[in-house]
Amino acid sequence: MSATHPIVRPTLAERRKQETRMDIARTAARLFAEHGTAAVTAEQIASESGVALRTFYRYARTKEEAVEPLLATGAQRWLEIVAAGPQRVPTLPELEEAIQTSLTFEGAPEDLETTRGLIHAMDDDPALRTVWHRINLEAERDLLCVLTDLAGPTEDPLQLRLLAAASAGAIRIAVEQWASDNAPATGPGAPADLAVRSLRALAGGIGH
Template sequence: MSAHPILRPTLAERRKQETRMDIARTAARLFAEHGTAAVTAEQIASESGVALRTFYRYARTKEESVEPMLAAGAQRWLADIAAGPHRLPTPTEFEAAAVRSLTLGDSPEDLEITRGLLQAMETDPALRAIWHRTNLEAEYELHRILSSLAGAQADPIRLRLTAAVAAGAIRVALEIWAAEGGSAEGEGSPVDLVERCMRRLHVSD
């Protein structure tokens, strides 16, 4: 029996993804350092090494440009769950996938940029809206994955609640980490807080 081919992004697609992430990282750093009001789209484009019209091909607003950076961890987590056993994950598997997505993901520098961005959101409604939209989209995608894994006989309410609780646990953990100035590793780190939040909520039976 022949295996299905793995579709890999083309070189052009990879370059677009890299450019989009470079813009996101630059915007996040500038927002964290100066606040959104003091940063312009022109400044983000210039420091990212792209033309302004290129910037607007990737983001409609300066705030929206940070979305790829905010979504990267969730995308790793969702891909990990989707690639696991063809059944609903156990609480331990949910937790392990979340820890892997954090452990194998952002560099220490990116974590600090993310912390500053999350702190800046406290006084910036536009940035906060991007953060909540990113998390809601992750919740919807997790619900879709869980529905596929569970099959037609699964309780739809349980699936919705599981997706909401799991996604919410990670969001809350990262917000607490940013607000309390936790470390990058060990106690108070994103990994530590995600583990604690998910264990307390028991995201699955």
């Protein structure tokens, strides 16, 4: 996700693998949201995804890990927006704008509602919570790499770490709170609104 590294386009075979992995992720997420993780098996996910169980295990070691591509989509979009911006460390208003863009789920209402159901399902499944927290931790690490690439020689590494932690934390808190409140996808209480409010509270003293 470096801002300075060239973009490598995936091959057709790689795109097909990505599509298969996302199809499995959406199926697993839907089943977990509808029935809870305990009632869903890897065999069921594979069957409803239209793949063999052996194929399922090529893409995920456990049924909980199968949802990772869906949950990681927002973080990937957010990192791409930040990396494509001005070639310097973004200001807080610029980060707020990037958050609003990445958390505006136009055209993907089903994925958004499925994500809400997954957040609810995490209450009863430590393994699913582990996947969620790992994705958020990796998003923070990847954001720090992007910010480091964008930083000038006078930038304080500690400030960059704080900015990455505040940004990633704001998004995680916002999505969890939105799911808990059963709030709408847009407007007050939506993920974008809550994330901007959280970032202002967490990063107000960082100085960017």
